[in-house]
Amino acid sequence: MRWAEAWGSLLVLLALWAFATRAGAISEFLLPSPGVVLGRIFDDTVSLDLPASLLVTLRTAFVGFAVAAVGGVILGIAMARIRLVHWLFDPLVSLGFPMPKIAFLPVFLLWLGPNAASQITIVALSAIFPVIVAANAGAVGVEKTLLWSARSLGARPSEVLWQIVLPAIMPQVFTGLQIAVPVALVTTIVAEMLTGSDGIGGVMLGAMRFADSPGVFEGIVVIALLGGVIIRAMEWLRALVLRWHPEQAG
Secondary structure (H helix, E strand, O other): OHHHHHHHHHHHHHHHHHHHHHOOOOOOOOOOOHHHHHHHHHHHHHOOHHHHHHHHHHHHHHHHHHHHHHHHHHHHHHHHHOHHHHHHHHHHHHHHOOOOHHHHHHHHHHHHOOOHHHHHHHHHHHHHHHHHHHHHHHHHOOOHHHHHHHHHOOOOHHHHHHHHHHHHHHHHHHHHHHHHHHHHHHHHHHHHHHHOOOOHHHHHHHHHHOOOHHHHHHHHHHHHHHHHHHHHHHHHHHHHHOOOOHHHOO
C-alpha cells in the first residue's frame, strides 16, 4: 500500500501517456510514446552521449550548490551574530530572495563569457538565498541560555560557534539546503538552454531546433529522474547527519 501510494500517480500518468499515443489521440510528433523515449534514452546511454551531458549538468549544479551552501551558512550565521553584517546584507537578502535571479545571467555572460563560470555563478546566486535565510533563522533562534551557560564556563567564541550554534541550527540548515538543491538544478537547466551548453538543457534545446521530439522528451524524463534521485539523496543525508536529533526519533 505504501508503494502504491508513493508511485501510483506516476504509474497512472505513464499509462495515460501510453494509451494516448497508442490510440492515436495525439500525434507521435507532438508526444512520442514512452517506448520511443525509453529507447532513445537507452541508445544515448550506450553511445555515452547521455552520460556525458549528465556529467556536464551535474558538475555545474553541484559546484554552484556547494558555493551556495558554504557561503549561505557563513553569511546567515554572520548576519545573526554580527550587527554590521546584518545591517549590510539584510536589505540585500530581502530584495534578492523573491526576485528571479536568472535575470542576472546576461550580466554574467557579459562579465565572464558564455562558459561554465557564468553558469556556476548564476546557479550559486540562485541557490544561496534559501540557505542564508535558513541559517540566519536558525542562528537567531538558538536558545540564549545555552550561549550564556557556555560563555559563563569560559568557552571561547569559536567553541560556542562549533559546539553549540552549528549543531543547534543543523535542522534549519538542511531545510534550506533541501530547498536550494532543486533551485540549483532548475537554474542549471535554464542556464544551459540560454547559453547552448553541452549539458542536458543545451541538448534539449538543440533537439527542439531540429524538431527532434523524442530528444526533447528524453531530456524531460532524465531531468525528472535526476531530480527525484537528488531529493531522495538529500533526505537520506539529512537522516544520517541528524540521527542524533529528536526529529529522527522513531
